[in-house]
Amino acid sequence: MNKICNRINIIAFALVLAAAFPILIFASRPEFSEVERRSLARFPELTLNGVFSGEFMRDLNLFFSDTVPMRDNLAGASSLIKSKLGFSVDGVTFHYVQNAEIPPPIEVIQHRPQEDNAASQTLAQTESPKWDGVIAAPDERFGENSEENEGENDDEVDISSAGVLVHRDRALMIVGWVSSAGERYASVINEYKRRLNNIDFYSMVIPSSIEFYCPVNYLNHYGIDQRESINNINSFLDDVTPVNVYSALSRRVALGENVYLRTDHHWAALGAYYAAEQFALTAGVPFAPLSSYEKVKIENFIGTMYGYSGRNPAILNNPEDFIYYKPANDYSTTYYIIYEGYDPELPVSSSLFLEQPVSESYCTFMGGDTRITHITTDVDTTRTLAVFKDSFGNALIPFLTGSFKEIYVIDIRFFPYNAFDYLKAKGVTDVLFANNIAVANDPYFIELIEKLL
């Protein structure tokens, strides 16, 4: 390089540093990432211990990199660049697919005789309250010929997954679990039933969307048979009635209905409606048709999977409509907030649907998870329902206001009381465990449920 080029090179380098320095020091730093839906790192507290252990510097590094001005925009640009580094095959791209976490084949240990006849596959039987807990194999794998896919899990806690598979405009979370955990999940619910024998217990294990939308070429790798996993759990239930939502959901997927969100790890309200319908049939309670609900549409929704997929541009560029349904009957909602700084004994009257930023539309149902929700309805019945759920269960609740006199909604992660005492004190007649399949197979969550009793 000649002298002039050297000078220009040095000046250009100095200018980049000189421009970045004040921006990074003085520009306002974001505190929340809309894309990742999480609070960003805070400036660490300066303590002598923190300095000597190196924790202060580590946290300062984290704060600095986590709260870069225009963070979400820059991270989006970074993802866009990454997406240009190669090509997709069959419209599929991966985001941190950890081979290790691909679940092993589920061993279905049937500890009691099961009738596995073809008739149990039929619509009539799956909708029957006397369903034996075994989801029979469908004639063909729903979704195999579909050109779409999607994922599962929970907010407010770390997502346990084996990565994200993006197929065209749909992101699917790859679920990982251990085969023995399902048995423990069932035994924990059995214990609830044993201790509270006069209450009717139901177990609804909600499949995730990868079960129905995994591209056919990838089925051997990521098309984990969730049907078998649910059968496995159900086979261990004693005096707890399983609710088969798998068949209803798979049928609706095959019909092309949007029962799962494309851009979020949850299901859609429509999927929750069909699941609630199955529960109502199983529990023998009235159930209002979808036509009686007020339909609310939020446009341009981009859910959690944009962040989880490493900000995949295919998700960003294809927002979807978030649709939910408001029941027509009369009901009132009271919240008990289980969160730092709130008094869990203090009732807060509010709406069942709480308006949220578009990207957090799924939290419209009761405002999320960090609360116990008590709903009283105008339904003429003596039955009181308690729902122990993860975030998937939130979408179910609006469809049950026409079925029970009272409903207590309990998130398994945010419940400070003893479940035995609580359920007795509230005069609960029915308990529904409504959790997605990853939670039902995750020892961490199972232990949480166990500890509540």
Added chain:
Amino acid sequence: MIFADLLFLFIFLPINLLLYFAFKSNAYRNAVLVVFSLIFYAWGEPLMIFLLLATTEINRVFALFIEKHKGEKRGKAFAFLSIGLTLTSLFVFKYTPLFNLPFRPNLPIGISFYSFQIITYIVGVYKGRFCAQRSRLNFLMYVSLYPQLTAGPIVRYEDIHTQINDRKMRLEDISGGITRFVIGLAKKILIANQIGAAATSILDGDVSSLSVGGAWLGIFFFALQIYYDFSGYSDMAIGLGGIFGFKFPENFNYPYISKSISEFWRRWHMTLGGFFRDYVYIPLGGNRRRGWLNLLIVWILTGLWHGASWNFALWGLYFGLIIIAERAFVLKIADYIPPALSFIRVIFTFAAVMFGWIMFYFTDFVQMLAFMRSLFGLNNNPLYDIITTNLLYNQLLLVIAAIIFCTPVYRFAEKRGAAFNYLAPVTNAALIILCAIMLVGDNYNPFLYYRF
């Protein structure tokens, strides 16, 4: 703190450069470098800085004794004592995990590098190659100089001792240093981090279920990752050294175009290879007596230098045996291959290196063997699968670029293309901005050699 970090790039480095160039005198500049080096080190290891300071001061004092008693038994004793203490410190802090002892101290960052640098200094003073450094500040600067403190290259005292007090700040050195630094940054962030994420997704899993193609792709990705990661860091170190007026030795010279393993090790981590050659192999007798045994000792030590785990010893032994075989007969056979077909030798060498990376990557021998079985289809695994195809296609352009830049194409363009040089300021600025963008929100930014 690492170089490929926003805090370093846009806060630490600008302040350091500003203060450094605010002074004209080398003495003040050295003081600035010491202060920033200690901050840089303490950022990651607040307490271990005392070990660094103690080791430095003890060896500085010992070197003065050694010089004073040059040619006497006492001088020799001090030299042995000094080297023994340095190696003991290295052993205690780095290798106790090998023996399942009840205490397990934290591994101080960069101890493998600064211990070896100190040894080159002590040996140099003992042999009278240069005078002992009397200035505490200057010697501390040599040991703690942050561009090369945590990840090399291993800079011998004789490489830079004249530059400590008397270095010229030339425009072309600063400019060249900037370009070198930015190239290293780009190698690390744009290539190593991206390919590394894919490598991890393959290798950190149930390796027995991998397809044959998946296993080969995984280790191929890792081979690219570790080269771009480590050579990128060395480039950044050499570049920063250039900006500050130092000329550090080269550490990589396109190792993946080697035609033999012996050549590979003359091109890969050259300062480490040079250290073991000059400070272990030759003192052991070189190839004049017990040549094969000396080679095995050196290569096992080279392996263990990379970590306190037996897989590294195996990795070193693997290369030692290949080099012995090359000296005995392999190279003689290979010489029959006509120069026009020398790419065959490159392919075989690269395959042998890749196989070596398996021993390097897997610290768990069960995992290592399972992976090797997958590599040759012995786990009843398929030849290839859609996941492998997809992972390759998802970053195909990057992989092609990574393969191209493993060859001296850049050096060729730099020498032959005048326009290339004129574009350097623009490409450097663009690359540093691009790297900064890629760092935002990136949760995969490891540095593989950081803990060695």
